[in-house]
Amino acid sequence: MSFLNSRHIILFLFCLSLPLLPTNLHAQQVDNPVDTNYFFAIDEANYDSLLHYFYMQQFQKSANRHLNRKVSQLYAEFDNIPDSVFVNRLQRMHTVVPLTYNSEVRAFIKLYVRIMSRRLDAMLSLSEYYFPMFEQTLDSYNVPEELKYLTIVESALNPQATSRAGAAGLWQFMYATGKIYDLEVNSLVDERRDPFKSTVAAARYLKRLYEMYGDWQLAMAAYNCGPGNVNKAIARAGGKKGFWQIYPYLPRETRGYIPKYIGAAYVMNYYHEHGLSAGKIEIPIKVDTVHLHSDVHMAVVEQFTGIPSLQLQQLNPQFRTQVIPASSRPYALSIPSDKASLFIKYEDTIYKVSKDTIGKNAVVPLTSGTIVYHKVKKGDTFTSVAKKYGVTPGNLRRWNGKSKKSTLKVGQQLKIYLPPSVASSDQSKQTDKNDTVAVVDTIKTDTVATKVPQKTRKPKQENVYYTVVKGDNLSIIAKKNNTTIQKIKQLNNMKSDVVRIGQRLRIR
Secondary structure: OHHHHHHHHHHHHHHHHHHHOOOOHHHHOOOOOOOHHHHHHHHHHHHHHHHHOHHHHHOHHHHOHHHHOOHHHHHHHHHOOOHHHHHHHHHOOOOOOOOOOOHHHHHHHHHHHHHHHHHHHHHHHHHHHHHHHHHHHHHHOOOOHHHHHHHHHHHOOOOOOEOOOOOEOOOOEOHHHHHHOOOOEOOOEEHHHOHHHHHHHHHHHHHHHHHHHOOHHHHHHHHHHOHHHHHHHHHHOOOOOOHHHHHHHOOHHHHHHHHHHHHHHHHHHHHHHHOOOOOOOOOOOOEEEEEEOOOEEHHHHHHHHOOOHHHHHHHOOOEOOOEEOOOOOOEEEEEEHHHHHHHHHOHHHHHHHHHHHHHOOOOOOOOOOEEEEEEOOOOOOHHHHHHHHOOOHHHHHHHOOOOOOOOOOOOOEEEEEEOHHHHOOHHHHOOOOOOOOOOOEOOOEOOEOOOOOOOOOOOOOOOOEEEOOOOOOHHHHHHHOOOOHHHHHHHOOOOOOOOOOOOEEEOO
């Protein structure tokens, strides 16, 4: 009799616990569990590439602050959290898209806690920059604004992310799908990487998929693997049309796609509940767009506005090179708001100098920094060398006259224009004993870069000159060339601060 009483008590307690579990209890049992290590490997590539983001290089100390906390400690704490806590938190988010909780979702929440323990500064700062635009655009197409978290799943908020299959940008559009949704892709421009235009395309595509299935989870699954694969899964499931009902029949990656989305949404809202705190990466939240009507070279924009070329490239990831081909059709260039008036002031001059620079096919480096020469070793690739110095493989090829099909040979020298943030850090000193390094100021003589001999270790001292243009004064000229008014006056024997258009001034 006591045994029966015990069984009744256990049954009674189990019934009491039911309200704490998600209503779609069938989702708790998932066949063919997804290996989260597969997705972690993909995410690591996207998140690690964020370390080479211009803003990460500028604020590396903040970006690394979470490395001090042991991941094992986070895991130990995580494993002690009961399921009911996660269920309650997900229910409090009140989203249109169902945030189902099960063992797969828990595994992905844990994965994102691990990732966020190392990349939280970057993710939260980039979300502050991108999410307002995502929300406004998605809402204008009647798409739930919480689908903004798909960009974390797809690209880790990295507009330069490229998958092994060739999908590109924040929303990871394939070439053909991008063309269908009016995204221009050619050798100079890839609008799949344009934050705004790709978001418009994603909103249109997601809305169309929802109209097909009437279910946001299925629409998201189709976004990942295509409507054809979702339709096959529905057929194999006997016509059932719920994500968890067709789950076993979906491709491996898509089975993990919705749980991964829920995990990303959870951690972006509840990271602080897991002992994580965010620092701040300074990104120019206030950005203006200037509409171009002639070809522009980003290095020339830097010369006249002081906006670093790397910053311009990462505010405008849709341009594959530093050349913006605006003579063929108008393009918009995003720049920090506080530089807009300066760009407008020198706009005509920027067009003229850009035309001369592009016409001469000259390589225009950054206005400050260093040039180094890397000696190729066994195992080096354009990608590995570019990563080492914080530059892009495309720039590395251009600086050395190499095509995409070119390969490296052991012993050859590669010229590298280091960004100012990298040149001033310890990274610029991390060259091997066999490397030939020539550290030289890369201040331009007018618009063409000073040439540096490859067989010298000593800085080459050359006079550098600047030609005064309309609107210049000594203060502006000094700022453009990283020098002082006093030094310019001393080098040119000037007794007053007056300068004339066309006047040639010695800067160094």
